[in-house]
Amino acid sequence: MFSPVPRAPLLLGLAGLWPFYWGFATLLIPDLGTWALLTLGGRFTAPFVQLSYGTVILSFMSGVLWGFATRDPGWSGYAFSVIPALWAFFMVGGGPVSAALNLCIGFIGLLLLDLHFWQRQAAPAWWMSLRALLTGLVVLSLLPLAFA
Secondary structure, eight states: OOOOOOHHHHHHHHHTTHHHHHHHHHHHOHHHHHHHHHHTOGGGSTTHHHHHHHHHHHHHHHHHHHHHHTTSOSSHHHHHHTHHHHHHHHHSOSSHHHHHHHHHHHHHHHHHHHHHHHHTTOSOTTHHHHHHHHHHHHHHHHHHHHTO
16 A cells, blocks of 8 residues: 655655654653753743644645645645644644644644545655654654643
């Protein structure tokens, strides 16, 4: 079912996980969180780095899906492509626990949209291999915050 992922998208996708796992580390290691707060500022510690970056990535992925929609006839692809950005805008707010949970739901929903475009052959053959890996790792990084 899944195809091997080309090296460049794989490495760049994995590199894009750094802010999620940095936030995860500052959450789990209090001394690291304190150092980051004093050295880098509050926005580079959990929960802020994970929530703001997650919102950015969901919005970015809407743009990626919009590109896929150009290869998928009809208007439904365009409508589907804006869902992740709208989800982030409307659902990632309030407290950090609900925001992290809504990001988890948003990324899982995004994976379903990825599957839709992949099944319609609007995405590359290797797309689901990459997206399943990255989505799993993103959600894992957010779960401790979502269930704090």
